[in-house]
Amino acid sequence: MTGRVGKARNILLVWLIWPLITLGIYHLVWYFKVNREARDFDGRIEVKPGLAVLAIAVGWLVIVPPFVSVYNTGERIARMQRTAGMQPTCNPWIGIILMFILGLYPLYYQQEMNRIWAQYEHLEEGERVPLAT
Template sequence: MPQGAVGKKRQPWGVWGLTIITLGVYYYVWWYKVNRETRDFDNSINVNPALSVLAWIPGSYLVIPPFVSAYRTGKRIAQVQAAAGLPATCSGGLGILLAILFSTHTVYYQGQLNKVWDSYPGAGEGTVVPHRGVGAAQGQRVA
């Protein structure tokens, strides 16, 4: 049965606030961690968290890479939700829209991830838990 590590539950507005307070520095730390946590929870997710961050830092000069990274991260979060047996409610398209609106995609994405971590009560950060999604018993990739 597939399994993965539970990520860290964070306060969604706290992520946004720390990003403002640190003049954006915390955002890149958070973005790295979120992408790493999705990969660590579902090993069928193929992502290099450092490249996801690079899409924002130098990639923003090319305009397109940050939007691709925001969209794909939303899709990864939806995949993690499905692997946990939850409805895949996270939308990469909404993430892009919220990124444009005062970077509130951080609030949205962290809230969506917290649903997954909350679905494993008592499991702390790093605890390995079984997937409960469709295909989990057969070890199939969850779309």
């Protein structure tokens, strides 16, 4: 089984700079991309990136969906780490807690994804790599 390499991003830009410049729109774009990269990296990960974004964008009206979506994204990243042959270090509960601390979960999740992409630093974004089972 193979998967596509994603993009390593600067965690400070993801968490603070781009969202400030774009008045929060970048956060939604980033969240879409992270979930799409999870799906593209491991085809066994079932996620609809648009639905994940919808859950954090308007799910606040029902209260629960953003928390479920952020938790599930953390689970996906941990699964990606296992699939990359790494010891999973991404904890979705930390992501939930960081939602309440200055919205730090993008910083944490991007750092965890960057650990995966660091294994493939010699490859371009989108290139196929063999996956562990």
